[in-house]
Amino acid sequence: MTQQTRSALKELQALDERIAEVEDKIRDFDPLFEEVEEPALILQSELETTRNRLKEMKVEERRVELATQEKEERLKKLEERKKSVRNLREEAAVSAELDMLKRSLQSEEQEAYTLIDQIRKLSEREEELAEAHAEAEAQVEPKRQELLDERQALRDELNQMREQRNAFSESIDNREFRLYESIRGDDNRTAVAPLTQDGACGHCYGMVPLQLQTEVRHGSELIRCEQCGVILAAPEPEPEEESTEETAKAE
Ligand SMILES: [Zn+2]
Known part of the structure; x- marks a missing residue:
């Protein structure tokens, strides 16, 4: 339930995306x-x-x-x-x-x-x-x-x-893992997305209320996007947002 678990979810999602890619191949x-x-x-x-x-x-x-x-x-x-x-x-x-x-x-x-x-x-x-x-x-x-x-x-x-x-x-908080699995479903939907630098959901780009943004940044509570339902993670640390997105896509 810490920010660390959220980044674990992101890591899990990256792994799942690679798995889906190999399955497609x-x-x-x-x-x-x-x-x-x-x-x-x-x-x-x-x-x-x-x-x-x-x-x-x-x-x-x-x-x-x-x-x-x-x-x-x-x-x-x-x-x-x-x-x-x-x-x-x-x-x-x-x-x-x-x-x-x-x-x-x-x-x-x-x-x-x-x-x-x-x-x-x-x-x-x-x-x-x-x-x-x-x-x-x-x-x-x-x-x-x-x-x-x-x-x-x-x-x-x-x-x-x-x-x-x-x-x-197994290293991920069990409740968060189950939630992640239920959002991802059988068709590999996006389950975790970072906030953008200006505080929008990184998946649907809907604005996230300021109070929730703060909670996401602190990472103490698990917050989901009110519009698309993904689990929100803290913004990517790099200031250049574009290069971050590029790397994420390339993986
Ligand atoms: Zn969203």
Whole structure:
């Protein structure tokens, strides 16, 4: 309940701010992990699509092949039959069927060529993708490990700071510590602020009545800002107010 406890609260708050900063940094790692894995994942999905398409095209190629074989057999049979026709009418009929079959075979051959060409191109693309994917995959692990190490270092730092905080908080007056905790809450609100040189609250800048200013300066009673509720501490000792604020921000 002395001025000393108030400066302990300020010290605790500075520590809590550093802890919150490190916690933020640790959270920022999540998207970084996704970023590292993303290129390999994109290539993998492209590779899978290409492989599926290739499989479909090979099935189609097989279908065309079988259809061609079947027509070639029919063609052979028809040519045999043409040799043994008994009259002109029959010959004309066989010839007409032969022509139709030949045209159909031609267009099927064309289809087969196009397919073979597409399959060749897609196979090349598949090879390129597989290579790029393997390369990207090989890069993921070292980068991931690097991130894991960096994050672990921060977690170690955080644990140390939390231990330090626990030890430090035991030295603080219990009532003041509980009040500090309740103002700070779960979302790290400002709980302690010094008076400014001209007697305003250092958090909301509302003027503090003279009588309360005196009490804050003496430090005998714990005084809270009537407007924003923070615990008021004596003004920072340095006369240049700006440089003090700068240092506080920099920490
Ligand atoms: Zn205030």
